[in-house]
Amino acid sequence: MIQITELTKVFQTKKQNLTVLNKINIRIEDGDIFGIIGMSGAGKSTLIRCINLLEKPTSGSIEIDGEDITTKSGKQLLKLRKSIGMIFQNFNLLMQKNVRRNIAFGLEIIPIKDFIIEGMSKKEYDVLNYFQKRKLKKAEINRRVDELLALVDLKEKEFNYPAQLSGGQRQRVAIARALATKPTVLLCDEATSALDSLTTKSILKLLKKINEETKVTIIVITHEMNVVQEICNKVVVLDKSEIVAAGSTEEVFSNESSEITQRLIGGIA
Amino acid sequence: MAVLKEFLDNYGSMLVQGTLETLYMTFFATLNAYIIGLPIGILAEVSRKGGIHPMPVVNKILGIFINIGRSIPFIILLFAAIPVTRFIAGTTIGPKAATVSLIISATPFVARLIENSLREIDGGVIEAAKAMGASDTQIVFKVMLPEALPSIVMGISLATITLVGYTAMAGVTGGGGLGHIAISYGYHRYETNMMMATIVLLILIVQIIQSIGQKLSKLIDKRGKGEN
Numbered sequence: 001m002i003q004i005t006e007l008t009k010v011f012q013t014k015k016q017n018l019t020v021l022n023k024i025n026i027r028i029e030d031g032d033i034f035g036i037i038g039m040s041g042a043g044k045s046t047l048i049r050c051i052n053l054l055e056k057p058t059s060g061s062i063e064i065d066g067e068d069i070t071t072k073s074g075k076q077l078l079k080l081r082k083s084i085g086m087i088f089q090n091f092n093l094l095m096q097k098n099v100r101r102n103i104a105f106g107l108e109i110i111p112i113k114d115f116i117i118e119g120m121s122k123k124e125y126d127v128l129n130y131f132q133k134r135k136l137k138k139a140e141i142n143r144r145v146d147e148l149l150a151l152v153d154l155k156e157k158e159f160n161y162p163a164q165l166s167g168g169q170r171q172r173v174a175i176a177r178a179l180a181t182k183p184t185v186l187l188c189d190e191a192t193s194a195l196d197s198l199t200t201k202s203i204l205k206l207l208k209k210i211n212e213e214t215k216v217t218i219i220v221i222t223h224e225m226n227v228v229q230e231i232c233n234k235v236v237v238l239d240k241s242e243i244v245a246a247g248s249t250e251e252v253f254s255n256e257s258s259e260i261t262q263r264l265i266g267g268i269a
Numbered sequence: 270m271a272v273l274k275e276f277l278d279n280y281g282s283m284l285v286q287g288t289l290e291t292l293y294m295t296f297f298a299t300l301n302a303y304i305i306g307l308p309i310g311i312l313a314e315v316s317r318k319g320g321i322h323p324m325p326v327v328n329k330i331l332g333i334f335i336n337i338g339r340s341i342p343f344i345i346l347l348f349a350a351i352p353v354t355r356f357i358a359g360t361t362i363g364p365k366a367a368t369v370s371l372i373i374s375a376t377p378f379v380a381r382l383i384e385n386s387l388r389e390i391d392g393g394v395i396e397a398a399k400a401m402g403a404s405d406t407q408i409v410f411k412v413m414l415p416e417a418l419p420s421i422v423m424g425i426s427l428a429t430i431t432l433v434g435y436t437a438m439a440g441v442t443g444g445g446g447l448g449h450i451a452i453s454y455g456y457h458r459y460e461t462n463m464m465m466a467t468i469v470l471l472i473l474i475v476q477i478i479q480s481i482g483q484k485l486s487k488l489i490d491k492r493g494k495g496e497n
Contacts, residue, residue: 092394161491
């Protein structure tokens with residue numbers, strides 16, 4: 001469960017203070033596909049970046065499973081980020097590494113001493129010498145990458161480089177990469193905004209499948225109505241740094257009280 | 270033909286010697302400039318405002334250091350650095366001595382090249398690595414350097430070519446190499462043939478370095494379209 005309480009973010013510039021998020025309260029349950037929708041400039045990108053502390057909130061708290069993460073720094077922060085996956089509008093893949101190495105990245109950066117193989121206790125693992133651990137780690141990474149390649153259906157592209165892939169395929173690689181370390185939360189920052197509608201559909205289908213199979217909580221920020229309607233069970237509408245509507249997807253979109261909600265539904269901003 | 274044969278008989282070995290000295294100075298100086306300049310360039314990029322680990326004071330100092338180094342013309346540095354050269358190389362003439370000034374001059378240049386190569390990387394890729402929990406060191410060694418490698422390779426060939434030019438200048442202070450031959454034979458003794466020969470050799474060296482750099486950079490760059 002993620003509980004965001006009175007979250008405020010102010011960007012300080014020389015001329016003025018710019019409030020990007022104003023006292024945001026959100027509660028996200030485990031296994032939700034949670035939508036945050038709003039027009040550009042509403043503050044959604046900042047909001048999602050606060051959840052893995054790419055942006056540091058000015059005030060307020062973000063509790064994940066009861067623990068406030070906003071105070072984390074150093075090694076604890078790195079550890080937190082390993083438990084939260086993220087995908088982006090522009091995919092942000094490593095252009096000089098092939099699909100396999102991209103997917104493996106998150107696993108490669110875990111120190112050998114912390115890389116505990118599934119089905120092995122910490123004690124058993126500690127007994128192994130450094131070289132055994134290295135060998136095991138490599139085999140385990142390969143096994144996990146194979147698993148992920150199957151999940152996102154890219155087995156035949158495993159040795160290709162990102163430049164040789166289509167947008168949809170790149171986003172699949174990014175999804176696999178984000179899931180490699182088995183995060184409990186997956187953040188999607190306008191993940192389908194650079195894709196055509198057909199590809200968008202297939203990526204959303206994939207996210208939904210992943211959510212059902214692994215129970216990973218997915219947080220989606222978007223300015224596209226249809227994305228929210230397609231996969232989100234809950235949604236908040238963000239406008240001018242504040243939440244103007246919240247609830248289940250049906251509730252929010254049937255209740256056309258707020259002007260911004262209307263605009264989003266009516267015009268498809 | 271006979272003229273060419275006579276010329277080579279007389280000066281051939283000297284030109285070979287000069288070429289070797291030029292190559293020695295160039296590569297040895299480039300190598301050392303990278304050993305010192307690479308970490309400085311990385312630190313300059315990492316510490317800048319908006320970098321992965323902003324350190325304004327460190328960045329300012331590095332910036333000043335790099336700019337001072339780059340604003341001293343090599344021909345002046347060559348003389349100004351004589352005491353340092355004597356201290357390090359034990360002599361102030363010959364290729365070995367010239368190499369010291371070359372390294373001093375090339376290091377800030379290399380640092381700037383590295384900094385620029387690293388800055389070209391798409392910020393989104395670094396953000397993604399951060400989001401995955403990569404430490405600053407991991408971002409540098411597992412993301413920034415590998416992603417910038419094709420550009421770094423181009424930088425190396427640029428630095429090497431610049432240094433070929435500098436080695437020729439080092440000929441003025443008796444630095445040896447083709448520059449020394451061009452000045453003492455081509456200029457002081459009016460032997461136009463020698464002047465021409467050194468120019469041709471220098472052009473050849475630069476061309477070869479340039480095309481090796483380009484080929485290598487293209488070979489390792491995976492951003493090109495098409496199946497491999």
